[in-house]
Amino acid sequence: MVYKDCEIISNKEIAQGIYELCFVSAQIAEAAEPGQFVHVKIGKGLDPLLRRPISICKADAGQGVISLVYQVVGRGTKVLTEYGPGEVLDVMGPLGKGFPVIEGKCAVIGGGIGNAPLLELASRLRSCDAYLGFRSQGYKVEEFNACCSQVQLASDDGTTGAKGFVTALFDSLKQYDAVYTCGPKPMMRRVKEMCKRDGVKCYISVEERMGCGVGACLVCACKTQAADGSLHYSKACKDGPVFDAEEVMLDE
Amino acid sequence: MVYKDCEIISNKEIAQGIYELCFVSAQIAEAAEPGQFVHVKIGKGLDPLLRRPISICKADAGQGVISLVYQVVGRGTKVLTEYGPGEVLDVMGPLGKGFPVIEGKCAVIGGGIGNAPLLELASRLRSCDAYLGFRSQGYKVEEFNACCSQVQLASDDGTTGAKGFVTALFDSLKQYDAVYTCGPKPMMRRVKEMCKRDGVKCYISVEERMGCGVGACLVCACKTQAADGSLHYSKACKDGPVFDAEEVMLDE
Amino acid sequence: MSNMAVDIAGIRMKNPVMTASGTYGFGREYGEYFDLSLLGGIVVKGLTLKPREGNKPPRIAETPAGILNSVGLQNPGVEYFLENELPFLRKHDVAVIANIAGNTEEEYCAMTEKLGASVDGIELNISCPNVKEGGVAFGTRPESVYRITQRVKACCKVPLIVKLSPNVTDIREIALSAEEGGADALSLINTLLGMAIDIRTRRPILSNIVGGLSGPAVKPVAVRMVWQVAQAVKIPIIGMGGITTWEDAVEFILAGADAVSVGTANFGNPFAPVEIAGGLKAYLEANEIGAIGDIKGKVMI
Amino acid sequence: MSNMAVDIAGIRMKNPVMTASGTYGFGREYGEYFDLSLLGGIVVKGLTLKPREGNKPPRIAETPAGILNSVGLQNPGVEYFLENELPFLRKHDVAVIANIAGNTEEEYCAMTEKLGASVDGIELNISCPNVKEGGVAFGTRPESVYRITQRVKACCKVPLIVKLSPNVTDIREIALSAEEGGADALSLINTLLGMAIDIRTRRPILSNIVGGLSGPAVKPVAVRMVWQVAQAVKIPIIGMGGITTWEDAVEFILAGADAVSVGTANFGNPFAPVEIAGGLKAYLEANEIGAIGDIKGKVMI
Numbered sequence A, B: 001m002v003y004k005d006c007e008i009i010s011n012k013e014i015a016q017g018i019y020e021l022c023f024v025s026a027q028i029a030e031a032a033e034p035g036q037f038v039h040v041k042i043g044k045g046l047d048p049l050l051r052r053p054i055s056i057c058k059a060d061a062g063q064g065v066i067s068l069v070y071q072v073v074g075r076g077t078k079v080l081t082e083y084g085p086g087e088v089l090d091v092m093g094p095l096g097k098g099f100p101v102i103e104g105k106c107a108v109i110g111g112g113i114g115n116a117p118l119l120e121l122a123s124r125l126r127s128c129d130a131y132l133g134f135r136s137q138g139y140k141v142e143e144f145n146a147c148c149s150q151v152q153l154a155s156d157d158g159t160t161g162a163k164g165f166v167t168a169l170f171d172s173l174k175q176y177d178a179v180y181t182c183g184p185k186p187m188m189r190r191v192k193e194m195c196k197r198d199g200v201k202c203y204i205s206v207e208e209r210m211g212c213g214v215g216a217c218l219v220c221a222c223k224t225q226a227a228d229g230s231l232h233y234s235k236a237c238k239d240g241p242v243f244d245a246e247e248v249m250l251d252e
Numbered sequence C, D: 001m002s003n004m005a006v007d008i009a010g011i012r013m014k015n016p017v018m019t020a021s022g023t024y025g026f027g028r029e030y031g032e033y034f035d036l037s038l039l040g041g042i043v044v045k046g047l048t049l050k051p052r053e054g055n056k057p058p059r060i061a062e063t064p065a066g067i068l069n070s071v072g073l074q075n076p077g078v079e080y081f082l083e084n085e086l087p088f089l090r091k092h093d094v095a096v097i098a099n100i101a102g103n104t105e106e107e108y109c110a111m112t113e114k115l116g117a118s119v120d121g122i123e124l125n126i127s128c129p130n131v132k133e134g135g136v137a138f139g140t141r142p143e144s145v146y147r148i149t150q151r152v153k154a155c156c157k158v159p160l161i162v163k164l165s166p167n168v169t170d171i172r173e174i175a176l177s178a179e180e181g182g183a184d185a186l187s188l189i190n191t192l193l194g195m196a197i198d199i200r201t202r203r204p205i206l207s208n209i210v211g212g213l214s215g216p217a218v219k220p221v222a223v224r225m226v227w228q229v230a231q232a233v234k235i236p237i238i239g240m241g242g243i244t245t246w247e248d249a250v251e252f253i254l255a256g257a258d259a260v261s262v263g264t265a266n267f268g269n270p271f272a273p274v275e276i277a278g279g280l281k282a283y284l285e286a287n288e289i290g291a292i293g294d295i296k297g298k299v300m301i
């Protein structure tokens, strides 16, 4: 686990309101598993105060470069867009439990900014189909094309791929040995249900508001069900963000 | 009174820990009187929260440019050094009551960063001697040379001019019709006493911690004595920062 | 066109944005920046019966996302206000509220009588932490809040607003005492008692040692108190404490405020209250909300 | 070489920097960043008699220079702690303080007995705003503070620290009650009760509605309370509330703290407590101060 200032290589808008930021860190790139995240301090002062968790989109161990893809939603991500090449970013990571990489035929199913954490995973899977949903403009589609057997697209307004939900792109998931998903809760809930119905192993990456990012403060509670059926609050930052679909509750 | 974003032309270290920042504002440059200040918002967020009062060092009405000279003392001035040409600075000004420009033979006596507010004044006085004290390295000395009949220098460590206090550069101030001073309180107190002794009119520019900068919040209290001898708290931002030496108390 | 007008216990304002006492003088200074008639109301600097010089400087310390102040009620006295400041304010189409502070119940009553019906409302400052003679005590005990409210109300010719101190264990209890005492409206919060030390000189930054904390830092405490009080009382509430943007104002109104006051934010941005009023209006229109009152207390629990 | 060691009512620490309860788990996580033996003390996450799941998420909201949390004392219970967490902490040369919270006096006593002399000290959390059953009530009334302190003290085998809530009218009164009840030391402040509303959803950001405010925003309130309490009591004080830099730590010590705790600052900088300890030492040496205790309460008034 690393904590340091990393030099930024680039920080550019790659779709409307969505940016890709690449920074140098041999250690993080070496250690990163798909689905893990970094905890980023934005700005030097007290505003904003907390770090922001951002998933690792790509980890290039050869070059020692990490790519983050982030959506501008509030003050922190807004200020993040102002960083330029050569500036340094204060980063902790890689953090959390990533996606287990499975040998068989897999699918990644993403929605919105939730597509980003699936790219590193897709690139490591032996056989992978990708179902990607966007609000409007797509991003990183070529990269998914490069490492997936098949890529199917959907968008809310029809700009990218089929108009509608990404979950409308398939009727069954039976053909897969494992399905990985990240995106809006209703989408993930639907994927979880379909996997359950089709008897497919499913992994889900959740988002919770975080404090420490390392498991010390317990604010990132995510409801999970133990094997005996008992319910608990797990830590999204340490026990997750990736959970086995059977374990994670996804209730509101 | 103006309130707006002004484009920065330059921001450079001109002596150790002392910077000059020039920005464009035809309106402020036009309206500025020597000794007035601008109230500067540093950074875009809540940290630091308050504006910082900085005196106008030079106001070039022809070019529409204002020069500020500031010393790095804390977080605000530290962050100010990070602004570069082309960036904009949120500025209110010109604020406060400046130095009255008098016809006769005058002297400006400055100490440390207090020399800065005296430059615009010196350049407007018909006949002016300057006594400038520095901690070590001097700044803006050539500009004072260009507009003063005589410039005498002193510094704490002897790096610039004579070693010692600026007030040791003269025994009497009798030759002057008016003396203007800005700098550390003990220095100004000494100048005030000498002027009183020598029967010379004296104007003093004070520093107090400020909130609004315009006279609305009453935090910048500066003790003054009315003609009838009664003591009051005046507003350094609105009634000052320049006061008649007979009026201002300069007590601790 | 959404309706921005509010009526705070009979004080009619064209919009719910006021400026907070002590941060806005008597309006003159910020009046150089824009037409004061754009504001809903102006609460003037805390007045005392006799002129007061206030505390020794330094009177301000910057803290994380906040400030401490210890002005100590410097003001020219209620008579000077009536003769020299009120006429200027009256040239504008804006509600004028006199904030008053005293050391005894008698002083509060004397000021209230002098003010008569010349202002649109009186705000009882029983919570200023910078007056040592008893200012705090009035605002922190339910019985004294009840009694002083009742006494002032008896001689008050205009709506009476009681301003609450946040430095209490149970704000609801204090609010209820003011309501029972006859307050027509409440305003909250005043400043939180705080302290800052300069580690180089080893002295408190404020020469008064302690001062009142205001600004964004206190907003969560203020929102919580407005929410608690809104559930306890039936009278209107003027919310304040760190309001800097129109979003902050919406937050207070959802929590239960009928109107809001802008204080510390003026120092950073002289146009803050005007921009907040504009932002509120745009928000109502974008969300097709007919009137500002429609969202009062509408936080969904 | 300046002496950084402190003795808090018998709890010996190599330096005065501790980590605040609830922000540091049981030390394991930050132990991956550096050797925990560099710390003076670790106060563990608030323990309850039985395991607790805590409140529904979201449990955190960012506010100006602060955070609101409503964890609600999620913890594995005191027995699990003794068996599975304490042994890990004991491998380090660091004082271990157990923070305990209960719904009844009996629960507090049962936990104290179970803990026995296994920890270096017990911190009585009678001020957590996130437990509804009575947690707050304990800490806001002088009589109940006195009584619970006395009862727990009677069965406590190690130094007893009482942690005070800032949500009170008069912190001195509460501090004195704890001292009279037999507290060996005091720690303050716990969090200020606050609230934040998401104006888009119109819901409170925290699903528990209200939460505890911590971080730099509260520092002026914390410094003021430490200063007030230091003048009222004779027992040692552990100061906290927004401490982020060594300068902040000096401010608290000058105000009257014997040791300090670092909470929210850990989230931004995992090395914060170590850097603060280093900065304090450098400060003492640069100023030729023989021991950290020499500046306790030395603010010049």
Ligand SMILES: Cc1cc2nc3c(=O)[nH]c(=O)nc-3n(C[C@H](O)[C@H](O)[C@H](O)COP(=O)(O)OP(=O)(O)OC[C@H]3O[C@@H](n4cnc5c(N)ncnc54)[C@H](O)[C@@H]3O)c2cc1C
Pocket (backbone or CB within 6 Å): A037, A048, A050, A051, A052, A053, A054, A055, A056, A069, A070, A071, A072, A073, A074, A075, A076, A077, A078, A113, A116, A117, A206, A207, A208, A209, A210, A241, D061, D062
């Ligand atoms: C494990 C994990 C991985 C993530 N990966 C990505 C990613 O790869 N790309 C991306 O664009 N976003 C990602 N997010 C969401 C991202 O953290 C938030 O969008 C971001 O924190 C918003 O910050 P802000 O200051 O712009 O927004 P604000 O709304 O101003 O933030 C206020 C507070 O709420 C928190 N917050 C707001 N939205 C979220 C959210 N959706 N999840 C968690 N905390 C939130 C912020 O961290 C901050 O503490 C991830 C979140 C988690 C938990």
Ligand SMILES: Cc1cc2nc3c(=O)[nH]c(=O)nc-3n(C[C@H](O)[C@H](O)[C@H](O)COP(=O)(O)OP(=O)(O)OC[C@H]3O[C@@H](n4cnc5c(N)ncnc54)[C@H](O)[C@@H]3O)c2cc1C
Pocket (backbone or CB within 6 Å): B037, B048, B050, B051, B052, B053, B054, B055, B056, B069, B070, B071, B072, B073, B074, B075, B076, B077, B078, B113, B116, B117, B206, B207, B208, B209, B210, B241, C061, C062
């Ligand atoms: C009318 C006036 C004119 C000034 N002109 C100049 C100038 O031309 N050049 C220059 O370098 N400095 C000038 N100063 C001082 C300058 O305002 C402070 O050095 C600056 O505010 C320090 O900010 P900081 O954040 O770096 O320091 P910090 O110590 O971090 O500031 C903390 C708070 O204290 C206030 N503060 C700290 N020192 C002073 C001070 N000396 N006077 C007033 N407030 C202070 C800050 O404004 C801020 O609110 C002037 C001050 C006044 C009142």
Ligand SMILES: Cc1cc2nc3c(=O)[nH]c(=O)nc-3n(C[C@H](O)[C@H](O)[C@H](O)COP(=O)(O)O)c2cc1C
Pocket (backbone or CB within 6 Å): B211, B217, B218, B219, C020, C021, C022, C023, C045, C046, C047, C069, C071, C073, C099, C125, C128, C163, C189, C190, C191, C213, C214, C215, C216, C218, C240, C241, C242, C243, C261, C262, C263, C264, C265
């Ligand atoms: C410099 C200053 C002076 C103040 N003077 C008064 C006063 O005279 N009377 C009063 O009731 N409140 C006074 N207050 C409190 C404000 O009216 C307001 O309640 C408080 O600052 C919280 O709002 P804010 O965070 O928007 O500033 C003062 C506040 C400041 C910052």
Ligand SMILES: Cc1cc2nc3c(=O)[nH]c(=O)nc-3n(C[C@H](O)[C@H](O)[C@H](O)COP(=O)(O)O)c2cc1C
Pocket (backbone or CB within 6 Å): A211, A217, A219, D020, D021, D022, D023, D045, D046, D047, D069, D071, D073, D099, D125, D128, D163, D189, D190, D191, D213, D214, D215, D216, D218, D240, D241, D242, D243, D261, D262, D263, D264, D265
């Ligand atoms: C996430 C979180 C959890 C906390 N849990 C506890 C707790 O279990 N017991 C307790 O006494 N205090 C708890 N606190 C309060 C802290 O110990 C500390 O008193 C407070 O946060 C002020 O310090 P700070 O501003 O440095 O964080 C918690 C604080 C935070 C932020």
Ligand code: FES
Pocket (backbone or CB within 6 Å): A209, A210, A211, A212, A213, A214, A215, A216, A217, A218, A219, A220, A235, A236, A237, A238
């Ligand atoms: S964010 Fe602190 S435990 Fe997960």
Ligand code: FES
Pocket (backbone or CB within 6 Å): B209, B210, B211, B212, B213, B214, B215, B216, B217, B218, B219, B220, B235, B236, B237, B238
């Ligand atoms: S700074 Fe507000 S009155 Fe001078």
